[in-house]
Structures are given as C-alpha cells and as structure tokens.
Amino acid sequence: MIVPDRRESVDSRGSLDGNSAGSFALTVSGVSKAFGATKALSDVSLTVRVGEIRALLGENGAGKSTLIKILTGLVDSDSGVLSTAGDSSSGVVAVHQELTLVPTLSVEENLALRKLPRRGIFIDKGAMRSRAVVALQQVELDVDPSLPLERLGLAERQLVEIARALQEQPSVLLLDEPTSSLNSSEARMLFRFVRGLAASGTAVLFVSHRLDEVYDLCQSATVLRDGRVIGDVELADTNPEALTRMMIGDRLLQETLEPPVAAGQHVRAGEPVLRCQALSGEGFTGVSIDVWPGEVVGVMGLVGAGQSAFARALGGLQRTYVGDLHIGSAAVQSNSPARSIAAGIAYVPSDRALEGLCLDLSTGTNAILPSLQSTSRLGLVERSKTRHWAEAIIREFDVRPPEPSKRVGDLSGGNQQKVVLGKWMATQPTVTVLDDPTRGVDVGAKLAIHDAIRSRAGQGGAVILVSSDVTELLSLADRIVIFRGGTMCGALTRDTWSHEHLLDALTQGDPADD
Amino acid sequence: MALLILLVVAALAVDRFATLSNAMAILRAGSFTGIVAVGMTLVIIRGYYADLSVPAVIAVGALTSLAMMPAIGVLPAVAVALLVSTLIGLLNGVIIAVASGNPIIVTLGTQILLSGVIVAITQGAFVYGTSETFADIGSAKVLGVPTPILAFLVVAGIGQAWLSLTTSGRFFIAAGANQRAATAMGLPTRRLGMVAMAVCGLTAGFAGVVLAAFTDQANVAIGSGYEFSAIAAVAVGGTSLFGGAGSIWRTVVGVVFVATIDNVLVLLGLPFEARLLATGIVIIVAVVFDALLRRSTR
Amino acid sequence: MSGALSRVTANASAPALLALAVVIVALVAIEPALISASTGFNILTQAAVPVIIASGFAVAMLSGQLDLSVGATAVLAGVVAMRLQEQSIGLSLVAGLLVGCAVGAVNGLLVTRLGVPSLLATLGTLIAARGVAFFYSGGRPVQGQMPDVAASLNSSFLGVLSIRICLAIAVVVIVDATIRRTVWGRRVMATGGNPKAAQAVGVSVNRITMQALVLSGSLAAAGGTLQAYLLNSATPAGGEATLIVVIAGVVVGGVALTGGRGSVAGAALGVLLIATVTVGMNFIGVDSAYQRILVGGLLLLVVLTSAPQIARALRRRQGGDRIRTGTLDGSSQIG
Structure with missing residues (x-):
C-alpha cells in the first residue's frame, strides 16, 4: 500500500498557528487512569504533529475511549501531562460517532x-x-x-x-469512528475533506476499527492494548498484519495459560441442527452455515464486520430480511426473541446490564427467569424446586457470593456474566449463541464460562461463539468462520488453522468497500 | 416498621384509637382503596407509573351493577360490571402497548372521556340500589368482619399469590425491572402490560361494585380520589414507583398505614380535607425516599 | 403572515386538527349564527387562562419534562390569592405567584437532584398541591373581597378585548419569543431535543430543566391567580379539568411529548381550537359531558397517531423524511 507523504504540503504552506512544520500539535506523556481496581490506562504517551493524520487503534477495552475522554477533558487523568500547541484554549475537539x-x-x-x-x-x-x-x-x-x-x-x-x-x-481534531454510519462514497467524501484539512495545517487524530480506512487516510498510528501503548509506527513502515498482531497479539501469547483441547474431537453425526442459507439482515448479508449437534463454531471478525449483527439476528433481536433459517427440520421466522427461544436458540448478549440482567433483582430470580415456565406446573412457581434450580446454577457456575437473594447488580462483572450464562444453559438450548461472553471478565470467570461452553457441547448442544479473543476461539472451537465487511468469507478447521491464517483472513481487504 | 411506630404512637396519644371497633373502622375505610391498590400495584410493578382512569372505572363498576340489577339479577349484573371494567382497563393497555403511549396521559384521557360518557348517560344523578340482597351483602359481617374488608383480603390474597407463586407474576417484575432484558429473554412484555392494565380495570370495577353494595347508591363522583389514595398506599408500602420491585402484602401494609393516618386525623377532629393533604405528603415522602434508596444502591 | 402561520402549525397533530376542523364545520353548519364577533370574544375569553397555563406547560414539555402539576398549582394559587386578599392585594398576588415558583422548584429538585422522572415527581406534587388547596380552603370555594375589581377585569374594551385576553396574548408573545429568539430559549429546545448533545456543548441541562419547571409552575400560578380574581372566588376542585385541557391543547398544537419539538404559539393555538369547540358546543346547547368526551378522545387520538410507526408513516407522506437508517452493525461499535 502506498502512503503519499502529505507533510510536504504542510512544509510549503506553513501551519496556521505560525509554528514551524513538524512541531507537535498535541503531546501526551505518561498518562495513567484507573477506575477502582481496574487500570484503564497505564503510562500512555502519544504525539500528533501539526498537519499529521494519526490513527489511534485498539480493540474493544484497549483503553481508547478512556483516552479520548481524557483528551477532550471529560475525565481527568490520575497522572501524566497533556499539552496542546498554540494559544487556543480549545485544544482537542472531538467529533463522535454518536452525533452530539x-x-x-x-x-x-x-x-x-x-x-x-x-x-x-x-x-x-x-x-x-x-x-x-x-x-x-x-x-x-x-x-x-x-x-x-x-x-x-x-x-x-x-x-x-x-x-x-x-x-x-482546535489544535487537534479528533474523529471518533466517523465512518461507522456512512456508506463508502460518503466515507470517501469525508476523507477527501479531512486530507484537505490536514494539508492546511490541522492535526487530526483518527479513531477507527477499519484498517483499510486507516491506510487510506493516515500517515502514522498509535496502537493501544490493555491500556498501554503497544506500537507507535509510521504506516509506510508496516503492514496490516503487523498492526492486527499488535492490536490483538498478546492474547496469542497467553495461549499457554490454557492449552487448546486436542483437535479432532468432534465428529459430525446425523443431520445439522442449525441450517442457515443466504440469510441477510440488518448489518449482515448472505450468511450460509450449517452447525451440527455437539459442535462449537467460533465466529471471528474485527469490530463491525457483521458477526455481532448475525448473532443478534439469530437471537431474534435484529431483523432478518431474506434467507432461510432452520432449527432441526423447522423453519424459524426469527423476528422476535420469544420465537427464537421457542425454536431452541438461546442468545447470550454482549451487554449484560442492558439486555442480560435485571440488575435490581436478586441473583436467584435472574438465574431462574428463563426456566420458570419449565419448572412450574400449571403456571405455579414451585418454590422449593426453583430454589434448588437457582442454587444448582449458582453452584455449577461458582457464582460468588453464592447467595440467591443477593442483588445481582452488586456482583462483579465476571459473576454477573456467570449468572447470564447459567440461566440460559439451564434451559438446555438446542443452539447457544454467545456474543463475546468473556469481554471484561476476570480469568476465573473466563475459565468457568469456557467449561460451561464445553459441557454444553458435550451434552450435544450446538454452540455459536462470537469472540474477539483468538485464544478463546482456538481452544474452544471445532471450526472458525470469519466475518468481513458484513458477510461470512471463509472458514478454518482444526486441520488448516494457524495464527497466521487467522490474521490473514481477518485483515485481507474489505470486500464491502470494493 | 413505620406502621408499627405509627400504631403505637397513635394508641398512646389518641383517645379511642386502640379499640377493636376502631380497628375495624380503619380497615373498612381502607378496604375500598385497598382493592384498587392491588391492581395499581401490578401496574406500577410492570413499570407503567399509574392508572389515573381508576375513578371513572370505579363509577362504571358501581353504576353498571346497580343499574343492571333490576333487569338481570344480582350476579349477572355484577358479572357485567366486572367485564366492562376489565375491558376498559384492557383498552388502556392496548393503547399504551400498541402506540407506545405514555400510561399517565392515556389513562388521563380515558378518565376524562369515560366520566364524560357517564355524565352524558346519568346526567350526574344518583342511581339507587333496588336489591335488598345486594345491600345486605354489602353491609353484612362475617364473624364480626364487614364484607368490604373480606373482599379486600380476598383480592389481596389472590394478587399476592399470583405475583409470588406464578411464573407470570415473576415476569411482571422482570418486565418492570429491565424491559430490554425481559424482551431479550423472550418475555411478552407488551402483553404483560396489557394484562396489568386489564387487572387494574377489574379491581377498580370490583371496588365500585363493593362500594355500591356498601352504600346502596352511586353517582359519577363515587370513585374520585381513589386513584391518589391507591398510589399513596402502593408507594408508602415500599413498592418502587419506578417499577420492577414490590409486592401486594407491602401494599396491604401501605393501605393500613394510609387508612390509619386518616383515622387519626378524624379522631383528632381534623376536617376531611386534612386527609388529602396527608395523602399528598405521604406520596412526596415516599417518592423522595424511593429515589434516595435507588441512588444509594447505584 | 402565512409564513408565521405555517411555522406555528408546522408540528401540529394533523389528525387532531382534522378532527377539530370537522367538529367546528359541523357546529357552524348546525348554527351559522356562531360566526360572530361575540362568539370570537367568548372563545378568547374562555381560552385566556388555559392559554397562560399552557404557555408554561409547553416550555416544560419543550425542555423534555411533563409537568402534571400545573392544574393543581393553578388551583392552589387561586385559593391562596383569595384567602390573602383581605390582607392586601399585593400580598395576595405575590403569594399566589410564589406558590407556583415553590411547586416548580420542588419539581425541579426532584427531577434534577434525585433523578425522579418528571412524570412521577409532578404526579406527587399534583397530589400534594391539591391536598394543600383542599386543606387551606376547608374544601369550600373561597370568596374574594373585591367584586368591583373582578367586574372591571371582566369588562371589555375595543369590542373584542379584555384585560385577560390582553394578558394572555402578552404571555404567549413574550414566552414564544423567548423560546424562539433568546439564547435561553434555544438551550431549552436543545435540552429537550437531545440532552446529551446539549450537555456536550456546555449547556447546563439540569439548570435549564429546573428553570423550565419553575417557569411552568409560575405561569400556572399566574393563570390560577388571574382566574380567581376574575371570578372573585377560588374553588379547590377542578385542577384535573384544567390539566386535561392544557395537555390536550398543547399536544394538538404540536408540542412533542418527548421534548424539543413544537412551539409555544402552536400550543396556544391548540388550546384556542379546543376553546372554540367548547364555546360552539355550549352555544348550540350540547351537554358539557360531551365536551369532556371530545377532549378525552382527542388526547387518545393524538397518542395513537403519534405512535412511532404511525408517525413515521405520516411523516413519509409529507415527504420530509430523509433520515437514512443505519446499514452497519451499530450496536457493537462501542469503542
């Protein structure tokens, strides 16, 4: 990929502030920030030169949003220095994906x-x-x-x-995923404009998940991971694979923590339990996949590639337009969660607080809600039975504290996620769809969740696991399908996959933009 | 707890308070509010704030039963009254669910519309009872307990059993606590809302029937004020006005609390109007307390 | 002129306008004598007080808050003003208005400090204000001491104008201009239209909300006090009737229940239309019960036709809908 050096034009015209070209519009050094016990940012340093377009990259939870909040003054950092060039007090001005x-x-x-x-x-x-x-x-x-x-x-x-x-x-214009709601020609129009802006001396910090856009627009990139700066690179000196590795890489190293289960365990028997043919819906197009009983299908894609939309559609939370979806022999018109659940699909949402739990209710009540119908007789709740169920779920998933009467909102994130998972697993769904189930949970909860997924598959349930965690997919999945640009574009099996394959598959050009 | 303190203070400070007949008087006065409050509790738990059409529905229940009685007999007249009240509540629920309407605005509209219809038909005149049986039931006592109290206890018992013993009862709480999560869980949140409104219509209509039997007469104004005293009883009982938490037995405690305050005010020789003031203060205090409690758990 | 008219009616509820138009045409068809200067005077007279209350209510609604307490506040202010009239007119007027500020301030505190939804907060103050009004008046109408003041307030001048009509027009013109043309007014609209965005550009959303609710309470109290002076008496009942006319008028006039959309002039127009129908019905001897049915029905009609799916269909027919729905997986793109 060719990255034209646009700094020349700045040199020739000079900057608006009268600073010499190449001077820094923004300097961040040693910024740290913690929320309670979790460190969101540690010792982050970053510079943007006058007239430069710099990308700020990182997966979900890498600390980007916190950094943006600190840059725009919404949140104070715990330590570190932030300075902007020029006498203008406006400093960094952000344009957010959610329009304000x-x-x-x-x-x-x-x-x-x-x-x-x-x-x-x-x-x-x-x-x-x-x-x-x-x-x-x-x-x-x-x-x-x-x-x-x-x-x-x-x-x-x-x-x-x-x-x-x-x-x-502003000394620096911060664009936070500005293309997320634009189509490609609109995005091109925006880029042309941003280039012009930089050429006339404005520094731009560009936040995006889409590497093709980053290469199209930016000269340099700062990569964040787990709250630290992992890389500070000129894009001309690097390639998308290397960038991706920086963004998600050290999860690969963590693999030793949790060795993958021996390959080739799953044997396809009988008919597929889920058949999906040319299914299109809000945010994804033309997905065809069959899943057999006892199989764990991993789904991977960069943020916004359509995998979450597909998972939500299976759960009945997002609309589907055309295509067929069969569970067993029955066709599913899945446009409501109730219908999906009746068909045997359990969807574990990625946002616990919003769609997973009633935070004000007790752990026991939350754990038992989806199973109430099946544990009751004539619509009557059998108290001792539901209590046993709730206790069993709490025990099996090691929810702490193991008190059914505790308000679930007071539990830690990991334990909340165990409750969400537990309540669905207890219904013994034919197909379990999980959207990033281990995002933001501690290692203990992660292992418990992985065990639950394995045991569900061991009992003959089909599992579709959407995850941004490569290790998780490698250790759990029987096969991994890749989403790119809103559609499924290939699958890897245990015989063929490797880290390199995965990275290649993830980062090859974006078909939606061609 | 607050109720106990109130009772002890009242017993010590107010003459003639701590007598059996006064206790019965408190409960009887509270029973009409109480019957409505059971339905109101369900509506509030579901997250619909309040049903303001209660006064008109009480009037519909009372007037329909009294007016139909000569023609079709006591039981059928009561059945028709309850059916009509339930349908009105259901209509509220359907408008709220289908149009994503604001429950308070919708039920306020129903209240005005319905009271207009009643006045148009009755011209505001009283309708008097014609059945001695009906009146006798209304003023009878079973083992020394007046029938309105029994009716309240039965309704509250059914309500509490429903809410705590059945699956659908749990679903009301879940839908009120987090509608999105409940929807994602496949719960029929809209239908639950319709059912809550229909049940509130039913209890209001039933309160009207009991009132009609007790007083043996009714006009359009028979139900006025009950919407507010019912909300006060629900709130002071500790059911969150934000929805998603609460129980019927708490509401029963709230009903007794509100009725006791009324009773004390009467015994102290304060006018009826003091009661409205007390209702208002009780609701404001309950709302503030509820909000503070929610903040502290966040 | 037509520009101003279209601005006022731009957001109005088309189905409700249509329904009202049908009723008005029917009334005129039944009784052509309705079209006269004296009918016009009657309509304006009848609408004056509700219009004043509706102006404040509309500001609260534009800022995104529903103030259910306006009717009870008006009633309470009237009772207070009449009770204190024998002391002095000044005290009576000031106390009447202070009642409104106080109720509005309580509403504002509950909403901004405690995070109580305005619907709940104002339902609470509605019941409380109503209770105070009944308690303070002993449940009976309070007679004023100055029938001559009432008489002079009621006398007309210039044929179709009276003090109350002039006051109502002044309130609408001033409040409407404040909302449209002052910085504060635009901040109210921004707060109601998108509170997050307003906050992001430095609008103090809490302060604006507080001020809008205090204004709403104050204008409700002003309306109630005026009404009491006009009648030389105040009754503690009837707050709900005022509330319903105000809500119906304001939503018919195109102020969105969700805030940020509509105008004070539109709200006044809505109240005026309802008054027109009421006066027309009175004129041909229709029972007042049917007026209640009409207002209640109108409210339900507006709720039904402002349902998201129906409103979208109506907007599409008007051809203004250029909003594209998202094509990408927006739900998972939180960075």
Whole structure:
C-alpha cells in the first residue's frame, strides 16, 4: 500500500498557528487512569504533529475511549501531562460517532449552540447566519442553514458536526469512528475533506476499527492494548498484519495459560441442527452455515464486520430480511426473541446490564427467569424446586457470593456474566449463541464460562461463539468462520488453522468497500 | 416498621384509637382503596407509573351493577360490571402497548372521556340500589368482619399469590425491572402490560361494585380520589414507583398505614380535607425516599 | 403572515386538527349564527387562562419534562390569592405567584437532584398541591373581597378585548419569543431535543430543566391567580379539568411529548381550537359531558397517531423524511 507523504504540503504552506512544520500539535506523556481496581490506562504517551493524520487503534477495552475522554477533558487523568500547541484554549475537539447534535434545531442553531451570538436579549440572527455560512463553506456543505438538522442525511450531519468542531479552531481534531454510519462514497467524501484539512495545517487524530480506512487516510498510528501503548509506527513502515498482531497479539501469547483441547474431537453425526442459507439482515448479508449437534463454531471478525449483527439476528433481536433459517427440520421466522427461544436458540448478549440482567433483582430470580415456565406446573412457581434450580446454577457456575437473594447488580462483572450464562444453559438450548461472553471478565470467570461452553457441547448442544479473543476461539472451537465487511468469507478447521491464517483472513481487504 | 411506630404512637396519644371497633373502622375505610391498590400495584410493578382512569372505572363498576340489577339479577349484573371494567382497563393497555403511549396521559384521557360518557348517560344523578340482597351483602359481617374488608383480603390474597407463586407474576417484575432484558429473554412484555392494565380495570370495577353494595347508591363522583389514595398506599408500602420491585402484602401494609393516618386525623377532629393533604405528603415522602434508596444502591 | 402561520402549525397533530376542523364545520353548519364577533370574544375569553397555563406547560414539555402539576398549582394559587386578599392585594398576588415558583422548584429538585422522572415527581406534587388547596380552603370555594375589581377585569374594551385576553396574548408573545429568539430559549429546545448533545456543548441541562419547571409552575400560578380574581372566588376542585385541557391543547398544537419539538404559539393555538369547540358546543346547547368526551378522545387520538410507526408513516407522506437508517452493525461499535 502506498502512503503519499502529505507533510510536504504542510512544509510549503506553513501551519496556521505560525509554528514551524513538524512541531507537535498535541503531546501526551505518561498518562495513567484507573477506575477502582481496574487500570484503564497505564503510562500512555502519544504525539500528533501539526498537519499529521494519526490513527489511534485498539480493540474493544484497549483503553481508547478512556483516552479520548481524557483528551477532550471529560475525565481527568490520575497522572501524566497533556499539552496542546498554540494559544487556543480549545485544544482537542472531538467529533463522535454518536452525533452530539440536536435533530430538532436548525443547522445554524446547532452550529452556534455553544456560544449563541446575542444582540440585546435576543439572538443575533444575522450574525448566526453569516457564521453558519462560513462554517458550512469550510466543510463544503451546500445546505440551507435554516433547515432543521433532522432533514439532513447522516453524512451531511457528520459534516455539520465537523464544521462545528472547526469553529473552535482546535489544535487537534479528533474523529471518533466517523465512518461507522456512512456508506463508502460518503466515507470517501469525508476523507477527501479531512486530507484537505490536514494539508492546511490541522492535526487530526483518527479513531477507527477499519484498517483499510486507516491506510487510506493516515500517515502514522498509535496502537493501544490493555491500556498501554503497544506500537507507535509510521504506516509506510508496516503492514496490516503487523498492526492486527499488535492490536490483538498478546492474547496469542497467553495461549499457554490454557492449552487448546486436542483437535479432532468432534465428529459430525446425523443431520445439522442449525441450517442457515443466504440469510441477510440488518448489518449482515448472505450468511450460509450449517452447525451440527455437539459442535462449537467460533465466529471471528474485527469490530463491525457483521458477526455481532448475525448473532443478534439469530437471537431474534435484529431483523432478518431474506434467507432461510432452520432449527432441526423447522423453519424459524426469527423476528422476535420469544420465537427464537421457542425454536431452541438461546442468545447470550454482549451487554449484560442492558439486555442480560435485571440488575435490581436478586441473583436467584435472574438465574431462574428463563426456566420458570419449565419448572412450574400449571403456571405455579414451585418454590422449593426453583430454589434448588437457582442454587444448582449458582453452584455449577461458582457464582460468588453464592447467595440467591443477593442483588445481582452488586456482583462483579465476571459473576454477573456467570449468572447470564447459567440461566440460559439451564434451559438446555438446542443452539447457544454467545456474543463475546468473556469481554471484561476476570480469568476465573473466563475459565468457568469456557467449561460451561464445553459441557454444553458435550451434552450435544450446538454452540455459536462470537469472540474477539483468538485464544478463546482456538481452544474452544471445532471450526472458525470469519466475518468481513458484513458477510461470512471463509472458514478454518482444526486441520488448516494457524495464527497466521487467522490474521490473514481477518485483515485481507474489505470486500464491502470494493 | 413505620406502621408499627405509627400504631403505637397513635394508641398512646389518641383517645379511642386502640379499640377493636376502631380497628375495624380503619380497615373498612381502607378496604375500598385497598382493592384498587392491588391492581395499581401490578401496574406500577410492570413499570407503567399509574392508572389515573381508576375513578371513572370505579363509577362504571358501581353504576353498571346497580343499574343492571333490576333487569338481570344480582350476579349477572355484577358479572357485567366486572367485564366492562376489565375491558376498559384492557383498552388502556392496548393503547399504551400498541402506540407506545405514555400510561399517565392515556389513562388521563380515558378518565376524562369515560366520566364524560357517564355524565352524558346519568346526567350526574344518583342511581339507587333496588336489591335488598345486594345491600345486605354489602353491609353484612362475617364473624364480626364487614364484607368490604373480606373482599379486600380476598383480592389481596389472590394478587399476592399470583405475583409470588406464578411464573407470570415473576415476569411482571422482570418486565418492570429491565424491559430490554425481559424482551431479550423472550418475555411478552407488551402483553404483560396489557394484562396489568386489564387487572387494574377489574379491581377498580370490583371496588365500585363493593362500594355500591356498601352504600346502596352511586353517582359519577363515587370513585374520585381513589386513584391518589391507591398510589399513596402502593408507594408508602415500599413498592418502587419506578417499577420492577414490590409486592401486594407491602401494599396491604401501605393501605393500613394510609387508612390509619386518616383515622387519626378524624379522631383528632381534623376536617376531611386534612386527609388529602396527608395523602399528598405521604406520596412526596415516599417518592423522595424511593429515589434516595435507588441512588444509594447505584 | 402565512409564513408565521405555517411555522406555528408546522408540528401540529394533523389528525387532531382534522378532527377539530370537522367538529367546528359541523357546529357552524348546525348554527351559522356562531360566526360572530361575540362568539370570537367568548372563545378568547374562555381560552385566556388555559392559554397562560399552557404557555408554561409547553416550555416544560419543550425542555423534555411533563409537568402534571400545573392544574393543581393553578388551583392552589387561586385559593391562596383569595384567602390573602383581605390582607392586601399585593400580598395576595405575590403569594399566589410564589406558590407556583415553590411547586416548580420542588419539581425541579426532584427531577434534577434525585433523578425522579418528571412524570412521577409532578404526579406527587399534583397530589400534594391539591391536598394543600383542599386543606387551606376547608374544601369550600373561597370568596374574594373585591367584586368591583373582578367586574372591571371582566369588562371589555375595543369590542373584542379584555384585560385577560390582553394578558394572555402578552404571555404567549413574550414566552414564544423567548423560546424562539433568546439564547435561553434555544438551550431549552436543545435540552429537550437531545440532552446529551446539549450537555456536550456546555449547556447546563439540569439548570435549564429546573428553570423550565419553575417557569411552568409560575405561569400556572399566574393563570390560577388571574382566574380567581376574575371570578372573585377560588374553588379547590377542578385542577384535573384544567390539566386535561392544557395537555390536550398543547399536544394538538404540536408540542412533542418527548421534548424539543413544537412551539409555544402552536400550543396556544391548540388550546384556542379546543376553546372554540367548547364555546360552539355550549352555544348550540350540547351537554358539557360531551365536551369532556371530545377532549378525552382527542388526547387518545393524538397518542395513537403519534405512535412511532404511525408517525413515521405520516411523516413519509409529507415527504420530509430523509433520515437514512443505519446499514452497519451499530450496536457493537462501542469503542
């Protein structure tokens, strides 16, 4: 991949602040931050030069969001120094993937909201309009400033957001996954604009999960993992494989902690229990896969590649458009969780607090909820039986503290996840779909969750395991399928896989963009 | 606990409080609120804040049973009254579920609409009882306990059994605690909402029937104020107004608490209006307490 | 003029407007004599107090909060004003308004400090204010001491204007301009439209919420006090009726229950339309019970037609819907 050196143009034109080219627009040194016992960032250092477009990379939980919050002043760091060039006090201004605009206000009002111009007690409409015109010209957006923002498309709104950020004349413009809701031509338009911006001397920090975009736009990258800076590289000196390895790499090293089970255990017998043919839905297209009883299918992809959407669709939480889904011999029209569950699919969501648990209820109540129907007679809850069930789940998954009456919201993340998993495993689902079940849990809980997955498969249940953790997949899965650009693009079996294969499969160009 | 303190203080400080007949008076006065409060508890646990159409539905229950009685007899008239009340509650539930409507706005609309319909039909006039049996039942005592109290205890017993012993009872709590998680779990959250509203209609209609039997007359205003006293009873009993937690027996305690305050105010010679003030204060205190409690567990 | 009109009606609930239009046309068809200056005067007279209360209520709703306590606050303010009238007019007026500030402040504190949803907080203050009003009045209407003041307040001038109509117009014009044209007003809209975004650009969402609720309480109290002075008496009952007319009018006038959308002028128009129907029904002798049915039904109609799926269908027909739904797996892209 060829990365044109755009710094030359900066050299020739000079920077807006009058600083010499190559000087630092942003310097972060030795920043650390802990939330309670968990260290979110340790000793992070990072620089962005004037006119540079630098990528900030890292998987979920690597500490990116915390760093962004510290950079934009939403959170104070525990230690470390942060300095921005120039006398402008605005420093780093962020444009988030979740737009911070008010849809019901007009474009010009959104642009001026931080500091509305006044004349007497009223808003100075003339001044607001002329400022809006200037700001919109800067991002080359040709819309009527008096239109309500909600009448604009998403890409246009993104530009309005950027225009607002630029009004503050930031030393560094931080773009946080700006393309997540854009299609490829909209993204290209955005990139052209960002390049121009950098060429005229603005420093840009670009946060994205998509390496193709990073190579397209940036000159350099800082890679975070587990709260530390793992790499600080010029993109011209490296390749996507190396970057990916930096992002997820040391999980591969951890493999020794948990040696993979001997390969080739699973023998396909009889008919597949789940058949999925050309299934498309919100966020994924054309997925075809068969899963046999007792099989663990690992699903891997970079963030946003469609694997989570596919898992959610199986669980009935996201809409499917076309294609067939069969469980056993029965066709499933899975557009509601109730139908998926009735068909024998249990979906373990990635967000425990939002979709997994009723945090205010007790551990026992949460553990027993999905099994209530089957443990009851004539709709009556049999108290002793449910208590035994709850206790069994707590015992089997080693939930701590082992008290059914404890409020589940007071448990640690790992123990909460054990409750979520336990409540579903107790229903003995035909197909268990797990979305990143070990994200953010401690090692003990991780092992318990892995045991549960193995034992479910051992009892003849099919398991679909979406995970961003390579070690986890290598040690649990009988086969690993890869998602890229919203679709499934290949599968690896125990005979053929290796770390290199996986990395290759993950990082080859993004078909959705071609 | 607060109820015990209240009872002890009242017994020591207020003459004529600690007598059996006064205890019966407290319970009887509270029983009408209590019957409504059982349905209201279900609505609030489900996370629907409140049913403000209760006064009109009580009037529908009372007026329908009294008016139909001469034509079709006591039991069928009561059955029709309960059926109509349930349907009104169900209608509330359907509008809330289908249109994702705000429960308070919807039930307020129903309240106004329904009271308008009642006035249009009755012209605000009283309807008097025609059946001696009905009136006798309403004012009878079984083993010294007035029938309204028995009716309240039966309704509360059924409600508590439902909520704590059945699977669907647990589902109400789950749906109120975290609607998204409940949906992801495959629970029919919308249908649970409809059922809660329908049951609240049923209990309000039943309260109307019991009131009609007790007073042997009814007009459009018979149910006014019961929505607020029921909410007060639920809140003071410790059922979270935010939904997702609570029980019927707590509401029973709350009903007795609110009724006791009423009773003490009456014994102290304070006017009826003091009661409304007390209801308001009780609700505000309960809401603040609830909110503080939630903050401390976060 | 037409521009201003379209601005006012831009967000109004089309089905509700249609329903009201049908009723009005029917009323006029039954009784053509309805179209007269005196009917116009009657409508404005009848709408004046609810419009004042609705202006404050609309501001609270634009900021994203539902203030159910406005009816009870108006009633309480009226009772307080009448009880204190014999001491002095000044004291009576000030106390009446302070009642509103106090209720609004309690609402604001419950919502911003304790995180109680406004629906619950204001339901609590509704019941409390109602209780205080009944207690303070002894449950009976409180007679004022100044029938002559009431008479002069009620007299008309310039044919179709009276003090109360002028006051109502002034309140609507000032509050509407405040929302549309001042910095504070835009912050109210931003807070209701997207509180996170408002916070992100430095709007103190809690302070705005507090202020909007205090304004709502104050204008409710102003309306209640005015009403009491006009009638030279105040009754502790009737707060719910006021509340329902205000809610119905405001939502018919296009202020979204979810906040951030609509205008004060639209809210006033909604109340005015309901008053038009009420006056028309009175004129041809329709029982007031049917007016309740109409208002209640109207409220349910607006709720039903603002259901997400139905509202989307209606918007699409108006051709303004350029919002693209996400194509990517947005749910898992939290970095």
